[in-house]
Amino acid sequence: MSEADLFMLVRGPLFHAALAIFIFGNIIKFFEILMLGHKPDYAEARGSAVQGGIRTIFSRFIPDAGIWQRATITVIAGYMFHLGLFTVIFLFAPHVLIFQDLLGLKWKALPTQIIDAATLLTMLALLILLMHRLRDPVRCFLSRPCDYLVWSATMLPLITGYLAFHRFGIAPQTLIAVHIFSVEFLLIIFPFTSLTHAFTLFLARYYTGFTAGHRGINA
Amino acid sequence: MTALLERSLTVFKEHVDATVAAFFSSCVRCGICAHSCLFYTETKAVEYTPIYRLEPMRRIWFQEYTVLGRILKTLKLSPPISHEELSEWEPLIYDSCTLCGRCSMVCPVGNDIVTMIRKMREGMAAAGHAPKGLVDATHRAVKTGSPMGVRLQALQHQLEHVEQELGFKIPVDVQGAEYMLLMSSMEIMNFPEFIRAVARLFKYADLSWTIASNAFEATNSGVQVGVSDIAAELVERVVNAAEALKVKTVIGPECGHAYMALRWEGPNLIGRPYRFKVLHITELLDQLREARKLRTHSRDVRSLTYHDPCQLSRRGGVTKPPRRLLNMICNDFVELPDNGVMNWCCGAGGGVSTNERADQLRLQVFTRKKQQLEAIKPDAVITSCSTCRMALEEALDEYDMEMPVLSLVETLAEHLLEKKPNHSEIN
Numbered sequence: 108m109s110e111a112d113l114f115m116l117v118r119g120p121l122f123h124a125a126l127a128i129f130i131f132g133n134i135i136k137f138f139e140i141l142m143l144g145h146k147p148d149y150a151e152a153r154g155s156a157v158q159g160g161i162r163t164i165f166s167r168f169i170p171d172a173g174i175w176q177r178a179t180i181t182v183i184a185g186y187m188f189h190l191g192l193f194t195v196i197f198l199f200a201p202h203v204l205i206f207q208d209l210l211g212l213k214w215k216a217l218p219t220q221i222i223d224a225a226t227l228l229t230m231l232a233l234l235i236l237l238m239h240r241l242r243d244p245v246r247c248f249l250s251r252p253c254d255y256l257v258w259s260a261t262m263l264p265l266i267t268g269y270l271a272f273h274r275f276g277i278a279p280q281t282l283i284a285v286h287i288f289s290v291e292f293l294l295i296i297f298p299f300t301s302l303t304h305a306f307t308l309f310l311a312r313y314y315t316g317f318t319a320g321h322r323g324i325n326a
Numbered sequence: 327m328t329a330l331l332e333r334s335l336t337v338f339k340e341h342v343d344a345t346v347a348a349f350f351s352s353c354v355r356c357g358i359c360a361h362s363c364l365f366y367t368e369t370k371a372v373e374y375t376p377i378y379r380l381e382p383m384r385r386i387w388f389q390e391y392t393v394l395g396r397i398l399k400t401l402k403l404s405p406p407i408s409h410e411e412l413s414e415w416e417p418l419i420y421d422s423c424t425l426c427g428r429c430s431m432v433c434p435v436g437n438d439i440v441t442m443i444r445k446m447r448e449g450m451a452a453a454g455h456a457p458k459g460l461v462d463a464t465h466r467a468v469k470t471g472s473p474m475g476v477r478l479q480a481l482q483h484q485l486e487h488v489e490q491e492l493g494f495k496i497p498v499d500v501q502g503a504e505y506m507l508l509m510s511s512m513e514i515m516n517f518p519e520f521i522r523a524v525a526r527l528f529k530y531a532d533l534s535w536t537i538a539s540n541a542f543e544a545t546n547s548g549v550q551v552g553v554s555d556i557a558a559e560l561v562e563r564v565v566n567a568a569e570a571l572k573v574k575t576v577i578g579p580e581c582g583h584a585y586m587a588l589r590w591e592g593p594n595l596i597g598r599p600y601r602f603k604v605l606h607i608t609e610l611l612d613q614l615r616e617a618r619k620l621r622t623h624s625r626d627v628r629s630l631t632y633h634d635p636c637q638l639s640r641r642g643g644v645t646k647p648p649r650r651l652l653n654m655i656c657n658d659f660v661e662l663p664d665n666g667v668m669n670w671c672c673g674a675g676g677g678v679s680t681n682e683r684a685d686q687l688r689l690q691v692f693t694r695k696k697q698q699l700e701a702i703k704p705d706a707v708i709t710s711c712s713t714c715r716m717a718l719e720e721a722l723d724e725y726d727m728e729m730p731v732l733s734l735v736e737t738l739a740e741h742l743l744e745k746k747p748n749h750s751e752i753n
Contacts, residue, residue, distance in 0.1 A: 312436030
């Protein structure tokens with residue numbers, strides 16, 4: 108297979124297959140959750156459950172002061188990683204073109220120097236989170252093999268993307284193919300791992316805020 | 327698989343709903359919940375990380391309600407739940423969790439961890455893995471109406487004492503009274519001053535109230551141990567009495583857990599809304615304050631702080647009424663460093679104080695509360711839950727800290743402006 112064939116395969120059918128697994132997998136995931144339903148609350152409401160739900164979706168973006176103090180590394184590196192990842196995924200010019208192609212929507216990209224810095228910071232944050240997971244007693248104890256798989260699957264597109272952009276070693280097209288392949292791997296495992304939190308956390312926060320709101324508590 | 331285990335798995339499955347599935351789907355094992363739990367912060371034992379306590383339930387969800395989990399279960403790649411495992415988990419679900427719910431307030435993905443632990447207790451109890459102390463208390467509650475075995479005669483005896491002291495009758499089984507007062511056995515036996523204080527306050531405010539002789543116990547061991555059928559039966563006793571007496575409002579005593587059981591869990595346990603309202607005693611007193619039916623003659627000169635009972639504040643939403651009442655009687659009120667919905671538990675809630683096996687651990691983790699109190703050094707601490715009160719008294723004593731623990735209701739009654747009794751009302 109020539110370099111061009113490989114690229115076409117990865118960029119074409121493989122990408123669409125991965126995207127299909129990602130989309131349908133997540134739809135099934137939501138279906139699995141929502142199908143279980145939940146019982147009505149007969150207790151007389153003190154506040155608005157719906158408002159509470161919406162409130163908690165946003166309030167959990169801000170950690171409690173005590174958590175800032177006691178879990179500083181997780182909070183700071185966690186923020187750095189998530190913000191960096193969003194910047195890199197959605198605001199890198201070639202990615203914007205892909206989203207335009209897929210969604211028909213166009214938005215402004217950031218200058219490549221900023222993306223470059225964001226990529227490095229994101230990778231640094233991921234490294235810190237990995238070290239923390241390995242060394243901190245609680246995180247090490249909680250972690251399962253799957254967590255390391257998810258970590259690797261998130262790190263790989265960043266490394267390969269960075270290398271492809273800076274054209275180290277192998278021919279660029281092969282590097283880009285490897286980068287896209289790593290993204291496809293991420294998309295494929297997404298619905299079956301804790302990566303789903305990217306979507307389900309809104310449901311989780313809503314449910315928790317819903318119960319709290321019903322009782323007149325700001326959660 | 328034994329029949330008991332099979333039944334327990336059915337109960338576990340029944341308690342997996344959309345919320346549980348969303349919570350487990352969202353956990354990234356960041357470990358932040360550990361830092362909100364006093365059993366972890368005070369012992370540094372990693373197994374006390376709140377989300378870890380749910381591992382058996384998480385596996386049941388995964389194996390039964392996810393595509394991947396079903397495949398792995400069929401291929402025998404995801405191990406089934408065993409009796410041994412549940413037995414190992416028992417201390418994590420009952421001894422080292424007071425259902426305080428602090429973890430549910432900090433989880434970044436928004437998981438309501440404590441609600442899942444409450445659900446998990448149902449499966450644990452069904453499997454026969456609940457602590458003896460709690461199981462015995464539940465049996466006593468079903469048999470005698472009280473987890474401490476306090477019968478009507480004992481209450482009547484205490485009421486007679488109070489009546490002699492106060493010089494007026496305590497209303498019992500009054501049809502059509504507006505309010506029906508519940509008490510906890512702890513109050514009847516250990517803090518009868520509570521009954522005297524409430525009677526004085528209600529008399530002062532000219533309240534139409536009553537105690538029901540067939541349902542005076544407010545606590546619900548069924549909720550604590552995690553047996554919904556029993557919990558529902560205990561709630562129904564109160565509901566039947568309240569509906570038979572045609573009261574408009576049922577008043578929960580100074581007990582956080584009883585409030586949670588009756589106000590928020592009760593209607594869902596019996597599967598229908600109540601035909602009456604439920605108020606915590608501090609909510610009612612706050613309403614009376616607002617209606618200017620309570621007046622105080624003096625203010626406490628001591629520096630006082632308030633310990634928020636978890637089930638009342640964080641889980642129950644009653645945070646402001648106690649503070650407004652304290653404002654009536656305190657000159658020097660100081661808040662604890664983390665207060666209101668983020669307060670730290672006394673360590674005794676959720677049935678932990680009924681579980682002798684947990685006594686040592688409960689005192690050990692009190693260091694968190696101790697630190698909080700040492701940060702502001704109040705002259706006394708006020709609370710509105712008799713379990714918190716007992717736990718605080720015992721632990722302060724253990725740590726050689728001289729600090730009175732007061733009931734909010736009793737302290738309020740002490741400062742009540744005396745008014746001449748209306749003789750026509752006596753008897």
